[in-house]
Amino acid sequence: MESFNAGDVAEKIMAAIQKEYKELKTLNVMVLGKTGVGKSTLINNMFSEKLADTGIGKPVTDKIRKIEKPDFPLAIYDTPGLELGGQNVVNALLADVTEEIKKGISSGDIGKMIHCIWYCISTPSHRFEQTEVDFLKAFLNQTSLINVPVIVVLTQSYSKADARSLTAEIEKENLPIVKVVPVLAEDYEIDEEYVAKAFGLDTLSEIINNVIPEAVKKTFIAVQCANLEIKKRRAQAIVATAAITAAATGAIPIPFSDAALLVPEQITMIGSITAVFGIRLEKGTIYAILSATIGTAGTTILGRTVVSNLLKLIPVAGSVAGGIISGATAAALTAALGEAYITILARVVKGEMNVKDISTAKGKKEIARIFKDLLKIKRDNNGTAIESEIETSADNTNSFEIND
Numbered sequence: 031m032e033s034f035n036a037g038d039v040a041e042k043i044m045a046a047i048q049k050e051y052k053e054l055k056t057l058n059v060m061v062l063g064k065t066g067v068g069k070s071t072l073i074n075n076m077f078s079e080k081l082a083d084t085g086i087g088k089p090v091t092d093k094i095r096k097i098e099k100p101d102f103p104l105a106i107y108d109t110p111g112l113e114l115g116g117q118n119v120v121n122a123l124l125a126d127v128t129e130e131i132k133k134g135i136s137s138g139d140i141g142k143m144i145h146c147i148w149y150c151i152s153t154p155s156h157r158f159e160q161t162e163v164d165f166l167k168a169f170l171n172q173t174s175l176i177n178v179p180v181i182v183v184l185t186q187s188y189s190k191a192d193a194r195s196l197t198a199e200i201e202k203e204n205l206p207i208v209k210v211v212p213v214l215a216e217d218y219e220i221d222e223e224y225v226a227k228a229f230g231l232d233t234l235s236e237i238i239n240n241v242i243p244e245a246v247k248k249t250f251i252a253v254q255c256a257n258l259e260i261k262k263r264r265a266q267a268i269v270a271t272a273a274i275t276a277a278a279t280g281a282i283p284i285p286f287s288d289a290a291l292l293v294p295e296q297i298t299m300i301g302s303i304t305a306v307f308g309i310r311l312e313k314g315t316i317y318a319i320l321s322a323t324i325g326t327a328g329t330t331i332l333g334r335t336v337v338s339n340l341l342k343l344i345p346v347a348g349s350v351a352g353g354i355i356s357g358a359t360a361a362a363l364t365a366a367l368g369e370a371y372i373t374i375l376a377r378v379v380k381g382e383m384n385v386k387d388i389s390t391a392k393g394k395k396e397i398a399r400i401f402k403d404l405l406k407i408k409r410d411n412n413g414t415a416i417e418s419e420i421e422t423s424a425d426n427t428n429s430f431e432i433n434d
């Protein structure tokens with residue numbers, strides 16, 4: 031029988047991850063606001079790559095700068111010079127910006143359109159100046175005609191009271207905007223004793239996710255780093271789909287060897303989840319995760335002993351009758367593998383786990399334990415948990431031993 035090597039699988043998963051990243055359409059965000067309101071700080075804290083510091087700015091017009099980074103599917107259209115000086119300057123900027131937005135739309139290419147606009151106003155400025163109101167109204171007049179969502183972001187909102195009153199003031203204007211969202215992109219030191227904690231980026235992220243076109247949602251979820259829940263939700267949906275596919279394939283004979291657990295659907299699942307989290311993983315890391323969950327390093331994945339031991343943990347499976355596992359068992363295995371992978375990547379994103387830790391003996395043991403806990407969850411025939419999820423506690427001493 032052809033053996034199924036973890037290295038080969040890791041290779042296939044790397045290819046699936048590459049494919050996922052390549053297929054992401056570029057997300058285009060336009061950011062407007064006066065110099066010093068905190069546009070760069072906001073951009074740097076919303077996305078996993080610090081575009082505003084190190085991104086290569088390319089002048090699109092004398093007022094608009096396009097910031098991009100190689101191999102990162104995000105483009106920021108920054109307008110550093112929005113000073114709202116004389117009326118001529120304002121009119122020229124308005125013309126430039128609307129021209130740029132219209133150009134994208136007439137291209138017919140979703141990757142070239144502006145998908146969302148953030149209009150930034152600094153909360154400490156305390157008031158919504160008439161010139162700014164007029165500019166915003168003229169601008170919204172253009173953007174609502176062409177249907178691009180505009181979010182007003184109140185930056186540097188270390189005073190929540192000031193943010194509330196400025197929000198009320200702007201809302202009074204009844205502008206055709208998505209929402210007014212107060213944020214503090216970075217902790218703000220008010221004095222030696224008091225530091226205002228950063229807030230609001232998770233809310234902003236959720237709102238953006240709701241208004242951008244479907245075609246770039248995947249990209250946004252991948253490149254944003256402000257809202258982990260959005261990533262988790264998307265990843266869980268991917269797992270649910272993969273588990274249903276596994277269930278639908280029906281009874282699967284064991285040993286799986288080159289079939290079953292890591293069929294193309296599962297490989298795609300791992301690839302898609304990785305893209306959602308926007309993490310760059312090396313082959314060695316994937317290999318470590320695989321060996322800690324469904325196989326042992328360097329040997330055939332899912333030899334009969336390993337499979338039997340894993341299956342014993344699954345409530346719906348129990349024993350393996352006649353050397354065949356049911357669709358429900360395949361679904362449960364797929365769901366547990368996907369959920370274990372989400373748990374690990376979420377920890378990496380939260381900074382609780384370092385990518386390098388994954389490959390250590392301790393890391394692998396921890397991953398094995400997470401997987402085992404998830405296998406034990408009672409699920410329906412499609413792999414959906416039917417009891418409240420077991421909390422994968424860090425201090426579980428009953429760790430899972432993988433047999434060779």
Ligand SMILES: Nc1nc2c(ncn2[C@@H]2O[C@H](COP(=O)(O)OP(=O)(O)O)[C@@H](O)[C@H]2O)c(=O)[nH]1
Pocket residue numbers: 063064065066067068069070071072185186187213214215216217218219
């Ligand atoms: N602590 C803190 N400082 C901020 C925040 N937003 C902006 N700043 C500071 O305000 C100044 C101007 O911000 P910047 O992002 O360069 O503004 P831009 O000109 O609109 O791009 C910088 O010194 C930032 O560090 C924030 O959310 N928290």
Ligand SMILES: [Mg+2]
Pocket residue numbers: 069070071082110
């Ligand atoms: Mg800037």
